[in-house]
Amino acid sequence: MISIAIDGPSGAGKSSIARRVAARLGYVYVDTGALYRAIALFAHRSGIADTDEKALAPRLGEIEVELAYQEGKQHVFLGGEDVSEEIRRPEMSMAASQVSAQPAVRAFLLELQRQMADKYNVIMDGRDIGTVVLPKADLKIYLTASAEDRALRRHQEFLKRGEDISYDEVLTDINRRDYNDIHREIAPLCRAKDAVLLDTTGNTLEQSVALVEQTIREQLGL
Numbered sequence: 001m002i003s004i005a006i007d008g009p010s011g012a013g014k015s016s017i018a019r020r021v022a023a024r025l026g027y028v029y030v031d032t033g034a035l036y037r038a039i040a041l042f043a044h045r046s047g048i049a050d051t052d053e054k055a056l057a058p059r060l061g062e063i064e065v066e067l068a069y070q071e072g073k074q075h076v077f078l079g080g081e082d083v084s085e086e087i088r089r090p091e092m093s094m095a096a097s098q099v100s101a102q103p104a105v106r107a108f109l110l111e112l113q114r115q116m117a118d119k120y121n122v123i124m125d126g127r128d129i130g131t132v133v134l135p136k137a138d139l140k141i142y143l144t145a146s147a148e149d150r151a152l153r154r155h156q157e158f159l160k161r162g163e164d165i166s167y168d169e170v171l172t173d174i175n176r177r178d179y180n181d182i183h184r185e186i187a188p189l190c191r192a193k194d195a196v197l198l199d200t201t202g203n204t205l206e207q208s209v210a211l212v213e214q215t216i217r218e219q220l221g222l
């Protein structure tokens with residue numbers, strides 16, 4: 001099986017790009033952020049604060065989280081319920097970042113992510129795919145863009161979905177999440193030594209998709 005790891009900060013376009021490139025290559029696209037978001041939603045629904053590791057860790061065994069694919073689109077199920085929409089709410093972003101700093105949560109999700117890469121040719125995106133989850137990935141890409149560019153894209157996505165949130169709020173959230181994701185003790189966001197660095201600042205989505213697809217084809221000789 002071939003695995004391609006794409007890591008990078010929030011809003012760099014990883015999901016939108018990786019989903020399209022995976023479809024073109026016939027690979028399964030695995031959005032690992034959705035798994036952390038599902039855990040955050042579980043905590044939220046159980047009345048557990050997203051920083052309360054002591055309360056969440058013993059409950060992890062109860063969580064049934066699954067990924068399924070319908071028409072090439074990833075759906076996330078929590079206890080059999082499709083929560084793909086709900087985990088995209090703005091408050092779930094920060095909550096996911098908080099729960100993702102907990103070692104027990106990361107250990108809980110590690111096997112699930114590796115199993116996906118054992119079963120399918122994957123493009124897997126996240127923060128620690130090239131460094132921790134799939135250190136032997138066939139290709140690692142670190143995808144980034146300026147914080148302002150990333151905030152602008154996220155803000156447009158929220159507006160499209162009818163969320164009432166300002167650009168400044170989104171930028172503040174992106175900066176806080178970057179800080180959290182980079183500074184956490186376990187599996188922090190960082191570029192693997194052998195990752196190809198791609199910067200999408202100023203690119204249209206189509207340009208970024210072409211850049212990533214071309215990089216993959218060149219590097220893997222596809």
Ligand code: DC
Pocket residue numbers: 010011032033034036037093096097100101125126127128129177181
């Ligand atoms: O990619 P995203 O915005 O959906 O991810 C939500 C949060 O989950 C993000 O702030 C950091 C965390 N995350 C992680 O720690 N490791 C991953 N592989 C993917 C996401």
